[in-house]
Amino acid sequence: PRSFRIVVLPGDGIGPEVVAQAVRVLEAVSAVSSDFQLKLESHDFGGCAIDAHGEPLPQSTLQACKDADAILMGSIGGPKWGVDAKVRPEPGLLALRKALGLYANIRPANLASDSLLDYSPLRPEVAKGVDIIVVRELIGGAYFGTRKEQGVAPDVDTAWDTMIYSVEEVQRITRVAAQIAVAANPPLEIHSVDKANVLASSRLWRKVVTETLTKEYPQIKFHHQLVDSAAMFITSNPRKLNGIILTENLFGDILSDQTSVIPGSLGLLPSASLAGAPSTPSADFKPTLGIYEPIHGSAPDIAGQGIANPIGTILSAAMLLRYSLGLEKPAKAIEDAVRRVLDTPELGGSGLRTADLGGKVATVELGDRIVEALKG
Numbered sequence: 543p544r545s546f547r548i549v550v551l552p553g554d555g556i557g558p559e560v561v562a563q564a565v566r567v568l569e570a571v572s573a574v575s576s577d578f579q580l581k582l583e584s585h586d587f588g589g590c591a592i593d594a595h596g597e598p599l600p601q602s603t604l605q606a607c608k609d610a611d612a613i614l615m616g617s618i619g620g621p622k623w624g625v626d627a628k629v630r631p632e633p634g635l636l637a638l639r640k641a642l643g644l645y646a647n648i649r650p651a652n653l654a655s656d657s658l659l660d661y662s663p664l665r666p667e668v669a670k671g672v673d674i675i676v677v678r679e680l681i682g683g684a685y686f687g688t689r690k691e692q693g694v695a696p697d698v699d700t701a702w703d704t705m706i707y708s709v710e711e712v713q714r715i716t717r718v719a720a721q722i723a724v725a726a727n728p729p730l731e732i733h734s735v736d737k738a739n740v741l742a743s744s745r746l747w748r749k750v751v752t753e754t755l756t757k758e759y760p761q762i763k764f765h766h767q768l769v770d771s772a773a774m775f776i777t778s779n780p781r782k783l784n785g786i787i788l789t790e791n792l793f794g795d796i797l798s799d800q801t802s803v804i805p806g807s808l809g810l811l812p813s814a815s816l817a818g819a820p821s822t823p824s825a826d827f828k829p830t831l832g833i834y835e836p837i838h839g840s841a842p843d844i845a846g847q848g849i850a851n852p853i854g855t856i857l858s859a860a861m862l863l864r865y866s867l868g869l870e871k872p873a874k875a876i877e878d879a880v881r882r883v884l885d886t887p888e889l890g891g892s893g894l895r896t897a898d899l900g901g902k903v904a905t906v907e908l909g910d911r912i913v914e915a916l917k918g
């Protein structure tokens with residue numbers, strides 16, 4: 543059987559709790575297949591790495607990630623290493639994404655199951671049929687136009703972040719969105735989100751998106767939406783943005799959390815961070831290294847209670863199998879198992895749900911049910 547090396551970065555807060563369930567799910571799918579074998583190894587990353595090694599991204603963790611076939615991550619950060627701390631976890635995540643060249647962050651926000659409609663904060667008739675994939679540029683923009691002196695010296699009275707984009711950076715993320723769009727039949731519509739009425743970087747963004755799509759992908763329908771009104775449509779009429787939201791780093795961070803509540807909870811959504819367009823399993827499948835993680839954070843308010851929703855991480859593991867290993871069958875099996883569990887009535891309630899979706903099921907118990915669903 544083919545053997546794959548998976549680096550697991552459990553991280554901080556609820557990270558280890560949700561990752562443990564995704565690992566069980568990966569072990570369950572590999573146990574029933576003689577085609578492939580997964581070799582999982584955990585490494586310190588984030589706040590726990592600061593505690594153990596004095597830095598969020600130790601050299602040994604970075605090297606293991608570079609040598610891996612894929613990386614499964616939980617989440618990092620927390621009040622122990624807060625915004626005023628000298629050494630913080632978050633720059634480690636930015637450095638890891640940058641070092642691996644993972645410029646394309648893909649965050650699908652669709653309803654895993656219609657049975658979730660009753661828990662969406664939006665009315666069912668508004669939330670129904672929403673199918674949005676956020677394609678977020680991940681290693682440019684204001685996140686990387688930063689200065690060392692920010693917030694370091696106590697006498698600094700000015701701080702700044704510079705939003706910088708080059709033509710090449712916008713072109714390559716536009717091509718990722720376009721390739722995802724044309725993989726569907728008919729091609730998905732692209733909604734490019736910017737702030738071109740104010741920001742120069744957004745005017746460049748808009749020009750490059752228009753040129754790239756018009757020249758290279760004439761079959762794709764696209765339009766430009768300003769970020770403020772895009773935020774409004776996500777809650778008032780999200781189906782208007784069905785297809786792909788293509789946007790820069792900071793806008794994509796904010797809008798993907800907002801989009802996540804349409805299916806009912808931030809805890810549901812997976813993501814893939816890749817160095818290019820995802821290649822879907824087929825004869826000419828090209829494996830690509832990626833980080834797979836839920837879009838949520840370390841949730842300090844519920845960490846240690848065993849109640850976090852592991853579904854975003856479990857669905858991230860499915861994306862890992864599909865995009866980095868080319869294993870469509872087990873990926874699909876995981877997604878089907880999640881759907882079946884969400885649709886299974888809980889005693890006296892709706893589906894088997896964790897607290898964020900109005901249920902009473904613990905993290906480990908939901909993991910048990912998904913593993914059982916995979917077997918049966």
Ligand code: NAD
Binds near residue numbers: 616808843851
């Ligand atoms: P958060 O996503 O951690 O939590 C926001 C809210 O959603 C909280 O009420 C939390 O309990 C809830 N929530 C999140 N995930 C959940 C899950 N799986 N199940 C149930 N409820 C869930 O955002 P925050 O509180 O703003 O950030 C906390 C820390 O996480 C910060 O240090 C931040 O930098 C970090 N963070 C890390 C990542 C990452 O590692 N990729 C992503 C986002 C935030």
Ligand code: IPM
Binds near residue numbers: 619632635636795837
């Ligand atoms: C995310 C997170 C990260 C980001 C932070 C923790 C650096 O919010 O993955 O969405 O802003 O990219």
Ligand code: MN
Binds near residue numbers: 795
């Ligand atoms: Mn975020």
